[in-house]
Amino acid sequence: MPPFTPIIDKLPSTVPFVGPEALERRTGAHIRARIGANESVFGPSPKAIAAMQAAASESWMYGDPENHDLKAAIARAVGVKPENIACGGGIDGLLGLVVRLFISPGDAVATSLGAYPTFNFHVAAAGGKLVTTPYVNDCEDPQSLLALARAEKAKLLYFANPDNPMGSHWPAADVERLIAATPEDCMLLLDEAYIEFAPEGTAPRLDTARRNLLRFRTFSKAHGMAGIRVGYVIGEAGMIAAFDRIRNHFGISRISQAGAIAAIGDADWATHVKQQVFTARKRIHTIAAENGLTALPSATNFMAVDCGRDGTFARAIVDGLLQHGIFIRMPGVAPLNRCIRISCGTQQDMDALAEALPQVLKRER
Amino acid sequence: MPPFTPIIDKLPSTVPFVGPEALERRTGAHIRARIGANESVFGPSPKAIAAMQAAASESWMYGDPENHDLKAAIARAVGVKPENIACGGGIDGLLGLVVRLFISPGDAVATSLGAYPTFNFHVAAAGGKLVTTPYVNDCEDPQSLLALARAEKAKLLYFANPDNPMGSHWPAADVERLIAATPEDCMLLLDEAYIEFAPEGTAPRLDTARRNLLRFRTFSKAHGMAGIRVGYVIGEAGMIAAFDRIRNHFGISRISQAGAIAAIGDADWATHVKQQVFTARKRIHTIAAENGLTALPSATNFMAVDCGRDGTFARAIVDGLLQHGIFIRMPGVAPLNRCIRISCGTQQDMDALAEALPQVLKRER
Numbered sequence: 013m014p015p016f017t018p019i020i021d022k023l024p025s026t027v028p029f030v031g032p033e034a035l036e037r038r039t040g041a042h043i044r045a046r047i048g049a050n051e052s053v054f055g056p057s058p059k060a061i062a063a064m065q066a067a068a069s070e071s072w073m074y075g076d077p078e079n080h081d082l083k084a085a086i087a088r089a090v091g092v093k094p095e096n097i098a099c100g101g102g103i104d105g106l107l108g109l110v111v112r113l114f115i116s117p118g119d120a121v122a123t124s125l126g127a128y129p130t131f132n133f134h135v136a137a138a139g140g141k142l143v144t145t146p147y148v149n150d151c152e153d154p155q156s157l158l159a160l161a162r163a164e165k166a167k168l169l170y171f172a173n174p175d176n177p178m179g180s181h182w183p184a185a186d187v188e189r190l191i192a193a194t195p196e197d198c199m200l201l202l203d204e205a206y207i208e209f210a211p212e213g214t215a216p217r218l219d220t221a222r223r224n225l226l227r228f229r230t231f232s233k234a235h236g237m238a239g240i241r242v243g244y245v246i247g248e249a250g251m252i253a254a255f256d257r258i259r260n261h262f263g264i265s266r267i268s269q270a271g272a273i274a275a276i277g278d279a280d281w282a283t284h285v286k287q288q289v290f291t292a293r294k295r296i297h298t299i300a301a302e303n304g305l306t307a308l309p310s311a312t313n314f315m316a317v318d319c320g321r322d323g324t325f326a327r328a329i330v331d332g333l334l335q336h337g338i339f340i341r342m343p344g345v346a347p348l349n350r351c352i353r354i355s356c357g358t359q360q361d362m363d364a365l366a367e368a369l370p371q372v373l374k375r376e377r
Numbered sequence: 378m379p380p381f382t383p384i385i386d387k388l389p390s391t392v393p394f395v396g397p398e399a400l401e402r403r404t405g406a407h408i409r410a411r412i413g414a415n416e417s418v419f420g421p422s423p424k425a426i427a428a429m430q431a432a433a434s435e436s437w438m439y440g441d442p443e444n445h446d447l448k449a450a451i452a453r454a455v456g457v458k459p460e461n462i463a464c465g466g467g468i469d470g471l472l473g474l475v476v477r478l479f480i481s482p483g484d485a486v487a488t489s490l491g492a493y494p495t496f497n498f499h500v501a502a503a504g505g506k507l508v509t510t511p512y513v514n515d516c517e518d519p520q521s522l523l524a525l526a527r528a529e530k531a532k533l534l535y536f537a538n539p540d541n542p543m544g545s546h547w548p549a550a551d552v553e554r555l556i557a558a559t560p561e562d563c564m565l566l567l568d569e570a571y572i573e574f575a576p577e578g579t580a581p582r583l584d585t586a587r588r589n590l591l592r593f594r595t596f597s598k599a600h601g602m603a604g605i606r607v608g609y610v611i612g613e614a615g616m617i618a619a620f621d622r623i624r625n626h627f628g629i630s631r632i633s634q635a636g637a638i639a640a641i642g643d644a645d646w647a648t649h650v651k652q653q654v655f656t657a658r659k660r661i662h663t664i665a666a667e668n669g670l671t672a673l674p675s676a677t678n679f680m681a682v683d684c685g686r687d688g689t690f691a692r693a694i695v696d697g698l699l700q701h702g703i704f705i706r707m708p709g710v711a712p713l714n715r716c717i718r719i720s721c722g723t724q725q726d727m728d729a730l731a732e733a734l735p736q737v738l739k740r741e742r
Contacts, residue, residue, distance in 0.1 A: 013588040033441040068429040071604035076398040223378040239436035239631030257388040266604030
């Protein structure tokens with residue numbers, strides 16, 4: 013075989029996440045409650061579904077490579093200009109691009125230990141040097157991250173607010189202090205995938221003049237469209253234009269563009285989904301308490317539930333629930349991995365969890 | 378702004394192709410015949426449309442990141458094993474990945490002068506050194522490419538059969554000689570985007586044991602689904618597994634996966650589309666002849682039409698046709714750019730072309 017590049021040659025063939033379909037194939041389980049990937053079981057807006065169905069027969073045409081109408085719709089909804097928006101294949105795809113824009117082999121990248129694995133996957137593929145600082149009290153810690161970025165001369169600093177997998181959040185004032193203190197030659201990547209579920213006052217004000225800040229958002233969570241693969245990044249216009257140098261210009265499906273445009277215009281559906289999520293969060297809290305477990309506060313559409321022991325115990329609960337047809341996930345590193353992570357589900361999903369969890373716990377305890 | 382990598386810093390912000398929507402926005406033209414991007418105006422299979430419409434409401438779920446069912450369907454249709462298939466965001470997306478797997482800054486990559494610009498775009502983004510050899514008699518030339526790859530110690534050799542933008546093809550025996558003669562440490566990228574339109578005996582036999590050959594195919598052309606962004610690559614299993622090291626695992630839309638599975642199972646539709654394409658090719662040939670132009674033989678769903686002068690003249694025809702609402706494209710380099718490139722269209726599209734072309738030619742001559 014022709015030789016891979018030295019960086020690729022050393023990469024493991026690991027996958028950031030195993031999908032629920034793969035779990036079913038490997039274990040023979042039949043998943044009846046799909047509450048592990050922080051998808052929105054409440055579905056896409058009916059208007060988005062209709063728009064996608066109407067666009068299906070037009071799929072012989074490439075989608076607009078400039079994403080003109082989609083960027084205009086997002087810009088209007090967010091309150092910036094279209095030139096401050098770039099679209100990509102989910103936040104995952106955009107994180108891959110931003111790593112390639114800035115990271116040469118050996119360059120340092122700062123993140124929290126246990127934060128988003130797919131970001132780390134992209135950093136590894138570019139030969140970047142990942143440096144980490146632990147969560148503090150189950151939260152990403154802006155002060156530690158900042159100190160780390162300075163000490164290591166990091167070119168990228170990843171910070172999710174609200175965070176995944178713990179569901180914590182920092183108020184806007186704290187995030188704005190982080191933004192202001194980030195060194196000029198370091199790009200702050202603010203992942204706001206879950207921002208729609210956070211309390212008022214969580215999102216910092218938009219500042220599209222700042223050249224070392226990129227904010228990532230998605231249609232996968234609150235908009236209930238993980239399957240369409242559309243994320244977007246908000247930033248200074250010159251910086252946003254740089255994505256054009258390497259992105260797959262025709263990469264976003266035509267149907268997906270139509271669906272996302274319809275979704276972002278349906279504020280009523282967003283309100284409906286948020287209410288469903290808040291209801292489910294309360295239910296997860298109750299189910300956890302009834303089983304002697306502690307649900308952590310959440311600003312997202314999932315909850316980390318502290319199981320009170322170590323990662324082995326939590327893993328046994330995750331595996332046990334899968335045997336009952338309930339798909340959840342858990343954080344990857346200690347001490348976060350004393351928790352399991354449960355996405356907000358329908359009442360039926362939550363009933364299934366309430367029924368299965370005591371049985372699994374009884375066996376594991 | 379934080380500094381880009383040295384490679385990115387030097388990249389121009391050029392775009393491989395300007396989309397028809399962008400042309401409309403820039404020129405004010407209203408496109409009535411969209412026959413410039415080699416899309417299939419005959420549309421997707423009705424079964425694929427139905428499958429995509431049914432999948433729309435399921436878009437709250439990520440698509441299967443392993444593309445299990447899609448790979449199984451492709452493998453069955455093509456006659457290989459699923460482990461010989463990797464899927465990606467069109468051939469464009471897959472070419473981007475393969476460049477990143479093999480090309481370190483300064484590595485040589487061989488292609489024909491005037492061949493697929495998006496491949497060159499990806500090579501530039503990796504800092505590769507693109508080396509080219511001209512078309513010979515309006516065909517890519519396997520012997521020149523081979524000599525070039527050897528002389529430059531190219532790590533990748535790109536060859537499209539049938540080729541784009543000229544529509545020429547080589548019989549399988551010639552391609553098999555090229556495959557056999559490619560140096561072991563050079564990966565031959567055989568782009569077969571248009572293979573379904575070529576005469577019987579154009580595709581070399583499948584050899585999934587060979588480790589320095591990757592064959593690229595797509596749902597964008599014969600399957601009439603450019604908008605869904607699904608391409609696939611056929612190769613040796615170990616090589617195919619390497620894509621997992623860097624690909625965006627959740628990158629293919631759930632609707633797209635459903636549509637592609639339905640499309641590949643609809644052989645009747647494929648036959649129907651081919652017949653429509655053959656009819657349109659004859660019509661383009663006739664229209665060209667009626668206007669004193671020469672349509673080149675084509676093994677694809679488009680035709681290169683020799684306009685008998687230089688690139689400036691051909692460009693004037695392309696621009697003139699756009700003012701009549703007819704979107705076509707043309708090759709980018711001399712001497713290929715004495716031609717215009719017209720995609721097969723509906724009878725209505727062809728009628729529009731037949732009506733407008735004499736007017737445009739009259740003005741330009």
